[in-house]
Amino acid sequence: MLKEERQQTILSVVELHNRILITDIAETLDVSIDTIRRDIKELDAENKLKKVHGGAISLGFTTDSVKNKNIYKQEQKTAIAEKAITLLKDGSVIFVDGGTTCNELARLIPNAIELTCFTHSIPVAMELLTKSNVTVILIGGQLSKESQISIGANAIHNLSEIKVDYSFIGTGYVDSHYGLTEFDWDIVQVKKAIIKCSKKTVLLSISEKLNSQHRYKSCDINAINTMITELAPEDPQLNSFRNHDIRIL
Amino acid sequence: MLKEERQQTILSVVELHNRILITDIAETLDVSIDTIRRDIKELDAENKLKKVHGGAISLGFTTDSVKNKNIYKQEQKTAIAEKAITLLKDGSVIFVDGGTTCNELARLIPNAIELTCFTHSIPVAMELLTKSNVTVILIGGQLSKESQISIGANAIHNLSEIKVDYSFIGTGYVDSHYGLTEFDWDIVQVKKAIIKCSKKTVLLSISEKLNSQHRYKSCDINAINTMITELAPEDPQLNSFRNHDIRIL
DNA sequence: TTATATTTTGCAGTTTTTTGCATTTTTAAC
DNA sequence: GTTAAAAATGCAAAAAACTGCAAAATATAA
Structure with missing residues (x-):
């Protein structure tokens, strides 16, 4: 043989x-x-x-x-989360969306900063519960098995009753022309509610998602105040976003 | 291996x-x-x-x-949860409290029964998310770091807007005379709200907690419809409860 | 084909790792 | 406090890994 x-x-x-x-x-x-x-x-x-x-x-x-649960593109997501952390100030009231990138953000919140965090994501809530410097407030609603977040009318209603300084959100797809889009209608409704209750919205997205779109739209690209990817802000891949009123980080 | x-x-x-x-x-x-x-x-x-x-x-x-304190009484808790499961019927709308015993209940829910479950507990929600036959609805509110459940005015308000067939609750202490009591005032307020929104309330408690009490009272023993311990219903330890209008299981 | 160089393989001896048991120490429940 | 369960420790048997080496197989070149 x-x-x-x-x-x-x-x-x-x-x-x-x-x-x-x-x-x-x-x-x-x-x-x-x-x-x-x-x-x-x-x-x-x-x-x-x-x-x-x-x-x-x-x-x-x-x-x-x-441990690393085969998270796709883990390193990029960590890099994004680390950038996002720099926006946090002591006493900030923020909302943290679901998804692996936002989860990474939650995980990396330093314990030097006092925060009030709203979230509708079970994994994010779990992560934040370990941090004594963070007050966590859970947004209730029907739980999506797939994404492990509260969705539906109840979640949207709950979101309508809060106001946060910053919301950190993820998206399925993002395009400078089509804006933020998703595969799932219910998710889109929740994203809209999140953006509505935020003074500033920060999009966390790995560069892979740039210039892609799907059927339902969460918001225009202009609704986003800051976009964070793992790329350097001057990277040519981000060119198409520069015509818009977005801070790229 | x-x-x-x-x-x-x-x-x-x-x-x-x-x-x-x-x-x-x-x-x-x-x-x-x-x-x-x-x-x-x-x-x-x-x-x-x-x-x-x-x-x-x-x-x-x-x-x-x-969490880690009570990994010992696990067998008893499993026994209790197994008894509680027998109360579930297809199509039931239930509320599941936090705590290790209720968590065990959530874990053991069979996938033959279609259920709608409300919960304010993160661990219970996590457990239920794995079950395709269970619709999970999360009660939002401020999260208690220690007990990992939603508490406070917000949680209580959310509870006031629902009605369930059965609620399965735990307690810190239970006594046939003093009723259900807790160490923590906030927890008591939430327990009251849970009992209020339930047609029937089922108490899950390991026998160790029987005939003990603490400072804040959740409810009279009569507010409980069914009490489940790991003991046989005819066990002498349960005698003092027999004067009350409780089903012992 | 034959001679030579190279790689592959199996073996023997040694070292390391793993595992279970007995004993002592620590923990935590009462 | 007492006591029972669990953890730590030391030890020895067993299994597996490593090492060097020589025989066998394979490739290469004349």
Whole structure:
């Protein structure tokens, strides 16, 4: 049996079962344990799997991946959240939207700043509960299973009764011409209510979402006061937004 | 079984239930208690979870509050929750209070029953979000860091606008003479509002809390329609409650 | 084809890691 | 305080990993 074949077999077993035992596969393929050990060592070096004591596991199955929960574009979102943090002042009253980027913002709020945070997102609320310097006020309503935020008439009504200095919102799609758009109608209604109750609205969006659109519109691009992406403000990708009255951060 | 796999399993249990008991998981995975202890120690060092006496809790619940204290009486709470489940009917509209026992109830709701659940508890909401057969409606308000529920005028107002078939509530202390009492005044106000919006109120309480009282009163014992403990209904410990118009389950 | 260089493989001995058990110490529940 | 459960510690057996080396397989070149 060729080495290449053997390694391919190992990989397919790992992909199928998320794991492999050295002793098992050595017996199955009828080669020595050392050979398999060396194969796995190589495949690990090539980043095809993760070598562990006694065998190997698939990359998506590692314990490290649980914590970072495979958040798509995690680094960019952290960079965006860090920029957003700079807008916070002691005593600010803010609203934090749902979504992974806003969640990251919540996570990174420093404990030097006293804040009052409104949110309709369960994950954001969880994150903020750990911070003693933040007063958290939950916006109730029917919970969306998918996005884990309050939506519907009740949520919108609750939002109509508050006023915040800044709201930090995410969006499904953003385009300088079409504005902020979403796939989901209910979400759009809530976004509208959020923007309405905010003195200033800050959009957090990874650059990937720029210049894309979908069917329902949350607001015009002019409704946004500040837009934060992971790009430098002078990046050419942001050119189309410069004709508008937006601060790019 | 690979060590990585084991640790992975531990992490996923912690993520799902926010807690894990060393003895439980050792038996489930069929390894010694010491091994699990070492795993949890490692995972704690890697900041994947928080090690506590008797097990581990998820990082989200690090607010060293109600959560980790009572991971011990878990079995009793599960027994209570299982009894409570029997009261649920298809199409019921219920309210689920915060606290570990009610959380257990939420966790054990079977997916055969269609329900509409109101709750003011973040952990309960999290739990219910995983169930496709349950419509979850969140009661907003200021969040209590310690108990992770909405409290205050806003929460009470929101409660005044709903009506549910059953509410499942916990309490700090319960006594056949003094009724349901709490250490915290704000909590009491919310409990009153919950009871007011319920056609029937079901108290879930481990027997340990029976015949104890504290300074603020939520309601008379007569305000409770059904009381569930982990004891058999005919247990002598429940005698003092038998003079009242309560169903004991 | 043959001779030579290179890679791969299996083996033996050593080191490291993992695991379970017994004992002591600590914790927390009462 | 007492007491029972859990945690920490030390230890030894077992499993796995690493090391160096020589034989075998493969590739390369004359």
